[in-house]
Amino acid sequence: MSEISEHALNERDRKKFENARLAMRRGNFEYTVEICFDLLVEDPGCLEVRELLRKAQRRVFTTAPKGLGRILFRLLNYATLLPGYIELKRNPVKAMAVGESALNRDAYNARALSLVARGARKLGLNETESFCLESVCDRYPNNAVKLERLCEALIKIGSTEKALAIAERLTALRPGSGHVQELVKSASVAHSINRGKWAEKDEDFRSKLKDKDESDSLEKANRVVFDEGSSEERIQDLIAAVHQDPQEADNYKLLVRACMSLDRYDDAQGWLEKAFSLPHAEADASLLQLRSELNVNRVESELFDLRREIAETGAFSARLKPLEAELLELKLEESRKLVDQFPNDYSQRFKFGEYLLDSRKIDEAIQQFQISQRSPSLKVKSLVLLGRCFMVKGLFDLALEQLNQALKSLNVMDDFKKEVLYLLAKCFEHLGREPEALNQYKAIYANDIGYKDVASKIDAFYGKGR
Secondary structure (H helix, E strand, O other), X not given: OOOEOHHHOOHHHHHHHHHHHHHHHOOOHHHHHHHHHHHHHHOOOEHHHHHHHHHHXXXXXXXXXXXHHHXXXXXXXXXXXXXXXXXXXXXXXXXXHHHHHHHHHOOOOHHHHHHHHHHHHHHOOHHHHHHHHHHHHHHOOOOHHHHHHHHHHHHHOOOHHHHHHHHHHHHHHOOOOHHHHHHHHHHHHHHHHHHHHHHHHOHHHHHHOOOHHHHHHHHHHHHHHHHOOOOHHHHHHHXXXXXXXOOOHHHHHHHHHHHHHOOOHHHHHHHHHHHOOOOOHHHOHHHHHXXXXXXXXXXXXXXXXXXXXXXXXXXXXXXXXXXXXXXXXXXHHHHHHHHHHOOOOHHHHHHHHHHHHHOOOHHHHHHHHHHHOOOOOOHHHHHHHHHHHHHHOOOHHHHHHHHHHHHOOOXXXXXXXXXXXXXXXXXXXXXXXXXXXXXXXXXXXXXOOOOOOHHHHHHHHHOOOO
């Protein structure tokens, strides 16, 4: 099974996911959990859905009453997780659903997170595995077993800077372990290969690679994503920490994210400006990344409020289209900065390529996807989006090559494979190869008669009397 982006979801599920996002913004976290949980039952490889689900689960958990209720939930999770682990070998998709069901009750349950990670590993969903394991390792930073699994997953997805940081932590925890030494070697080799491949592609970016201290700082800042259930009490605690140690940059980062989680963007901006007044702040990659995130979130919030106003009043707003264009341009600009700062981070390149494709900057998008496909976990998705790029340019023969190569790795007839078959059929149609197009439509039709307009395509063909 391959991981897919939200763009690969069928139209109906994309609308559901958009509704989940809207519900999240409106504070209806339970509804977000419900939608995302159902979507993952059908498409367990969509990491963007799982990330939104995790945010909503944590918001529900932090706002729920404490006391006896939480104790009962933990007892219930203990009873339900054991069958989930037993189910791992036979049905990892079901096991992952059991884990997420437990996380609906206790968003920080380490055994549930580990169960989802194990299921993802069975299915080859390496990004999902690392996403879940990072949560576990953030809560239990000295759990060497989980750190080893996380390091292996990070190497697989090409996130070699993070893998090296984890490998060094493991060396401190288990200095004499042969397995840890092998992991250190694997992470070092993978990182060297990534850096070498980039050098072959474009020497100019070599000067933009960041040193190890900056990488460690970025890793620390990334950990705060697991503290999204912020409250006024937490913000006050962080403010006190900042006043107690005004030179500690990580306290500012935590405080900015806490304010952002409550949509207090002016406060977040104020604290971020204070952070940038610290020595060497402009060289802190994680602060730069946080500033980009704040800029994007502020415009997203404004756009959400405008869409809600339009939906409630039915009034036309001339501001809508310009604001949507402004948001996309801002995402492009901020994503470009991150790619420049971390040229070997294939996930950043893939995301940048998606924004470029959405902006119809096709040649630039092609370049990003050609690089991001070096990551084993992103290869299939990158090939499909390369195919889309070539289709936009009218290069249907080149698109066929990319899509056929992606299809070789797709063994399960899920929605992602249906989308690839549908794109193949479109290419064949444009090339005048109707019988081959029909074969792709038939493959989809035999599995899902309701997929897009496949039924009408089949009916139209057989209606010709052939």
